Amino acid sequence: MSPPNPNPPQIPETFGRARIVVLLASLLAALAAGTNYVTYGPQLGAKLGISHTQLNFIGLGGNVGSYVSAPIWGKIVDSRGPKSLLLSGFVLLLAGYSGIRLIYDAGLPTNNTTLSTAMLALLIACSFMTGFGGNGGMAAAINTTAKTFPDKVRGSTTGLVISGFGLSAFLFSAIAHLAFPGDTSSFLLLLSIGTSFPMLIGVAFVRPIPLHASEAHHEPFDIDHAEADAASLAPGKLLLDAGPNVYGVKLWSSIDFWIPFITLSLLSGTGLMYINNVGSMAQALYVYRDLDNYNEVDASQWQATQVSTISFLSFSGRVVIGLLSDFVKSRFDLPRSTLLVLVAFILLLSQVAAAYIENVGILWRASALLGLGYGSMFSLYATLCIEWFGLPHFSENWGYFSLSPLFGGNIFSILFGRNLDAHEQDPTEKTFSAPLSRIPPRQCLQGLPCYVDSLYLTIGACAVAMVLSVWAAWRDRKKTMEGDRDGVYRRLPEVIWEEEDGED
Template structure:
């Protein structure tokens, strides 16, 4: 089948990529929770354990709904996902905003059970809405770019999910510092409207497959007159198609180490749906994802409380809510921007090592838990003042961002594109386990160390003992990261064996 003229094709992947990025920027706001969580707890007089339960509701919404969004995106396309996601985000953040503004009455010592349940429900809605936008953007991006560019394209779109928290915490820190109500209103409007734009714009772009070498030459000549970015994308599409068409004729002359697997031969593509749960490789990826993302969610949900604890320990008689809000926003911004950078970096690196040296993307997976482990060790043994907290936040953000970008690319490499969003949806159920275990453990540990006598104007249930307030939980997260290092090495080893067997079959046949 002859390709359509490049003049009609080249701009469309760029538009799809940019709008998908806009959608993920609006979809990752669960990670901004720490920017307003301590203020929410102070206004409603709720404990750290209750606060973690509310935060986990958002994570449950994100990850539990992922398989459903993925199946819908695979079978019915993006529009059927984006509009309900717009509604969920608008309703969820609006509900939290209204509850925060109303507060509790002067006759109540803490928020009622019904208010807590409403907060859980509305936070769950924000998670479900964010998941719908995220899964849809990834589905469209994965189907619109060839394997040689897919890691970079997915890395860019996934990075928007990480950068989302920075965007909104930056607004909170500079536009209205200490005014949580305005932040929640901004979240309600700022997350919903981009998804509404996506409803009318986002659509997958069929990959360009030239039928002859002449068509390749025509496309390349036409593309050269366009912008460098469009030229790079289109030329890579053409080049990959050309290489694929010649691979069968040159099979005997290539060495095993330099022969790339064609995109349509994902070794585990027959595993999908129920069969996916019979795959050892899926479970290795699932457990690794659960551990690292669980540590990340625990930290992201509680870094605001950690900043508060360290600040109060350092300034017991000079409590300043606006100053604490700035430190909290700084941690969210640090995690978000470094996560953004990590997602793009690992996407580009994974494309580079695969295209230039034919190294599987799974070999890079061990980097993810190493950075998460470094973050937890640093937090447990080194950081005693709030001004040093950014180090742990940066290390955590790097590992957490790389996890999502690299795991997404590995899913396409191992399981193929036909059921990509469905497989990714099942994989992203895993943070529910790790996130619940680590976050609840952190909340209970912090409540256990809370002091009865607290400074004036400090929210209830604040621990005054600094790092000792939460260090016991970090021993648990450090152990989880060490297990994840082992699982990452195991995944890479199994992938190496599979590929060696594939190459042997190709040359022996």
């Protein structure tokens, strides 16, 4: 047995330079990871003859890549560290966006009015790669931040990093609008370079830093292991403050997993449907208002306004909810899950607002509420995943949670596309003062009725999610009170996590 090291490495301070560098590098990776929500779909559809339903399948390719990859990336980063995820993100993002740009620039073959099935499949595959790669970078950033900062600021720091994901679409859309307005090809080039190379920077600087023993848990406890095993098997008595470690079969068999899983599916499905189609919503309202004076540049600016609004408010929501969750827990001794009800209410309000807005000039109000609720949702659920199920398998568990948007997102988005396609009209049926070539093909000319039925669906989904959120918060409060009453927690020595063997 080797003697102890007489000069152990010094652990950096909580807000020392080393940890701040990790935080900033993680934020940069997150900024490059959230571009699945940028809007270039209407331009892609107009040039390549793609229907609204097909555009939703392309958008869902990115979403599926993001969410399906989550458990895979989570398991890898929990055991091997962040480097391989960041390198994979670089390759996949560069290849995915470059492929979309090549297909867009090539356009349709002569005498063809629609894209071939093979090329459509290739577009979906490229979109899938962007989602897969972006989520690799995001998983690396969140996991590293969660392990680098103590519980007392974990909600705030992880919320800040996750906010970068929300700000990503705003950042890239703003750059494109200023540098090359209306130039979709240049925008796609910006995405291919601007999303991939930050991942290389992350390889050098994104790595977890061990905590001081006194900061490992905000209320350090030692555990009676027999009692702990029994408690962790019973939903409602997970050892929050002592540091639970629930994963695998125990996770999937817990009702405390399924309630938030279903809630997240309904809320994220609502968000994804809106985000994937807000460009088409803005287009429908704009065409209806200015039917005889349609201008493609103006139309694209209204689309960009929605994306920028959603992205900025998503960023703000992710920061604010992190600060608010830490404040609620430390100041009022309430579980962070109390805020689930607030998040569900904001998303419900966004859909009600959108269902009554007939003027594209005020669509930003619904987009702002949607962005605020959507960003807050992911930041809060990520923090709760650590609190409910523990840090040792956090990324793997969060990966399973991240599968939930696949259900709501796929169903709601496809139904939206089918509904919009059913309201399509032929512009040649009316007389326009503007050249017919300016009116996009496959366009609904009725304004709000083009898609309002889809909003009624998401209003119902958000209402159900709000009821489930109340249930989840009540169970969490009851669980904490029972743990205190039964004396499961005992104040004894602290424990800190150790860096994985697989991380260089």
